[in-house]
Amino acid sequence: xxxxxxxxxxxxxxxxxxxxxxxxxxxxxxxxxxxxxxxxxxxxxxxxxxxxxxxxxxxxxxxxxxxxxxxxxxxxxxxxxxxxxxxxxxxxxxxxxxxxxxxxxxxxxxxxxxxxxxxxxxxxxxxxxxxxxxxxx
Amino acid sequence: xxxxxxxxxxxxxxxxxxxxxxxxxxxxxxxxxxxxxxxxxxxxxxxxxxxxxxxxxxxxxxxxxxxxxxxxxxxxxxxxxxxxxxxxxxxxxxxxxxxxxxxxxxxxxxxxxxxxxxxxxxxxxxxxxxxxxxxxx
Amino acid sequence: xxxxxxxxxxxxxxxxxxxxxxxxxxxxxxxxxxxxxxxxxxxxxxxxxxxxxxxxxxxxxxxxxxxxxxxxxxxxxxxxxxxxxxxxxxxxxxxxxxxxxxxxxxxxxxxxxxxxxxxxxxxxxxxxxxxxxxxxx
Amino acid sequence: xxxxxxxxxxxxxxxxxxxxxxxxxxxxxxxxxxxxxxxxxxxxxxxxxxxxxxxxxxxxxxxxxxxxxxxxxxxxxxxxxxxxxxxxxxxxxxxxxxxxxxxxxxxxxxxxxxxxxxxxxxxxxxxxxxxxxxxxx
Numbered sequence: 114x115x116x117x118x119x120x121x122x123x124x125x126x127x128x129x130x131x132x133x134x135x136x137x138x139x140x141x142x143x144x145x146x147x148x149x150x151x152x153x154x155x156x157x158x159x160x161x162x163x164x165x166x167x168x169x170x171x172x173x174x175x176x177x178x179x180x181x182x183x184x185x186x187x188x189x190x191x192x193x194x195x196x197x198x199x200x201x202x203x204x205x206x207x208x209x210x211x212x213x214x215x216x217x218x219x220x221x222x223x224x225x226x227x228x229x230x231x232x233x234x235x236x237x238x239x240x241x242x243x244x245x246x247x248x249x250x
Numbered sequence: 251x252x253x254x255x256x257x258x259x260x261x262x263x264x265x266x267x268x269x270x271x272x273x274x275x276x277x278x279x280x281x282x283x284x285x286x287x288x289x290x291x292x293x294x295x296x297x298x299x300x301x302x303x304x305x306x307x308x309x310x311x312x313x314x315x316x317x318x319x320x321x322x323x324x325x326x327x328x329x330x331x332x333x334x335x336x337x338x339x340x341x342x343x344x345x346x347x348x349x350x351x352x353x354x355x356x357x358x359x360x361x362x363x364x365x366x367x368x369x370x371x372x373x374x375x376x377x378x379x380x381x382x383x384x385x386x387x
Numbered sequence: 388x389x390x391x392x393x394x395x396x397x398x399x400x401x402x403x404x405x406x407x408x409x410x411x412x413x414x415x416x417x418x419x420x421x422x423x424x425x426x427x428x429x430x431x432x433x434x435x436x437x438x439x440x441x442x443x444x445x446x447x448x449x450x451x452x453x454x455x456x457x458x459x460x461x462x463x464x465x466x467x468x469x470x471x472x473x474x475x476x477x478x479x480x481x482x483x484x485x486x487x488x489x490x491x492x493x494x495x496x497x498x499x500x501x502x503x504x505x506x507x508x509x510x511x512x513x514x515x516x517x518x519x520x521x522x523x524x
Numbered sequence: 525x526x527x528x529x530x531x532x533x534x535x536x537x538x539x540x541x542x543x544x545x546x547x548x549x550x551x552x553x554x555x556x557x558x559x560x561x562x563x564x565x566x567x568x569x570x571x572x573x574x575x576x577x578x579x580x581x582x583x584x585x586x587x588x589x590x591x592x593x594x595x596x597x598x599x600x601x602x603x604x605x606x607x608x609x610x611x612x613x614x615x616x617x618x619x620x621x622x623x624x625x626x627x628x629x630x631x632x633x634x635x636x637x638x639x640x641x642x643x644x645x646x647x648x649x650x651x652x653x654x655x656x657x658x659x660x661x
Contacts, residue, residue, distance in 0.1 A: 131297055141274055149537050266542040275538060445548050
């Protein structure tokens with residue numbers, strides 16, 4: 114996988130659940146935040162796209178939980194992206210623990226752009242930004 | 251699919267994001283909560299199992315987002331479960347909107363029991379409860 | 388205090404933190420949800436008001452944590468409201484545990500309506516609804 | 525106020541609500557995270573203290589919301605602490621927006637240490653760490 118973006122993060126205590134590990138749902142926050150930061154990195158902005166009427170929407174997500182994250186853990190969220198057909202982007206994401214470089218969690222996220230509730234071809238600015246970034250990295 | 255448990259819920263405003271829809275991560279809360287309520291329904295308890303040293307852990311989750319949930323939406327979370335091999339339970343879950351019975355979201359959740367960080371055969375009380383419940387429903 | 392609305396809720400396992408109690412921030416979710424359900428009860432809707440350009444905004448909140456909520460706890464959130472001056476509503480809220488009627492948490496929430504980032508006199512429909520409800524209860 | 529710790533953070537899109545601002549409850553996450561990071565900074569650890577049987581518990585919180593945080597906002601959370609009587613610590617916290625140094629939110633948090641559900645005098649290691657830090661800053 115050709116990861117083109119990495120976001121360093123660390124576990125916050127309020128993200129832990131009664132088992133003393135990061136709650137499963139919180140990983141979706143981590144993965145989403147890394148995708149949105151990646152978009153900013155290539156000149157796009159999720160909230161501004163929404164204001165223009167373009168909503169990037171997750172169609173499907175598959176997460177594999179290999180090892181739990183614990184209090185004080187630091188980690189990196191890696192992002193790769195590929196276009197699938199005319200309408201979809203597929204993000205491949207990996208969460209790697211800083212202390213031992215263990216791969217703790219993976220995600221495959223299929224997303225589409227919607228306008229007024231209908232899937233559309235991604236906006237030109239998005240296609241251009243993704244393409245330009247993939248060429249130069 | 252033979253759904254053996256249903257939990258009625260409704261959207262809370264703090265679960266909405268800037269797009270005006272329920273944030274993707276929140277569905278994991280809904281699905282987890284329905285699984286834990288299902289466990290209580292068959293006489294088991296996630297938090298008590300943890301206190302006894304048995305942690306039910308999600309190994310893999312696949313979620314398909316078909317339609318978004320909006321403010322004020324009411325819905326039902328359906329739960330089916332099957333054993334897979336000696337070690338795993340697979341939960342099949344559907345989220346159905348109350349107003350029009352639309353299937354909005356599905357999840358397939360593979361879980362294992364762990365003790366001291368290692369996968370174990372599910373505790374007898376869990377196997378017995380699941381088996382008894384599947385026979386009588 | 389003249390409580391005019393009560394919302395029954397129960398603790399969800401994902402709301403617990405590593406101490407095995409409901410995380411402090413989650414109580415704000417409970418209190419907010421109860422206020423919004425109260426508004427619906429008197430014919431108002433937080434999300435619709437936002438769509439019309441009226442945002443109910445919390446100006447100040449004081450929460451007293453008297454007893455922790457634990458896994459499986461059921462409770463009621465009580466709501467009282469009074470107008471303060473021309474611009475503010477003050478909500479008084481109590482969280483009462485179902486098993487023993489213990490008062491576990493209290494909140495005093497001062498809110499204002501805003502339009503375009505400026506405080507305004509509450510919309511007539513809000514004033515009318517609050518007044519009508521207080522008279523008839 | 526003598527602030528002895530500052531934590532830089534930024535808004536994550538999943539923390540925004542339907543009004544397009546950071547949800548009120550999320551500020552408690554920010555404030556809690558800053559307090560826990562402050563504790564680590566002075567050699568203490570919330571989760572480890574819990575494992576030793578000492579739970580730092582919020583008794584009361586007062587939050588004033590002066591200006592909303594929006595998507596992409598960067599900010600600093602400042603922490604001051606003072607002992608109150610034999611049993612309590614009072615944290616004073618300020619949230620300051622990076623772009624214009626505006627004070628957006630303040631919190632006053634009264635906390636106590638508990639063991640087995642009863643308030644106790646803070647552990648010696650906590651008193652020593654707070655005292656040492658206040659002397660040297």
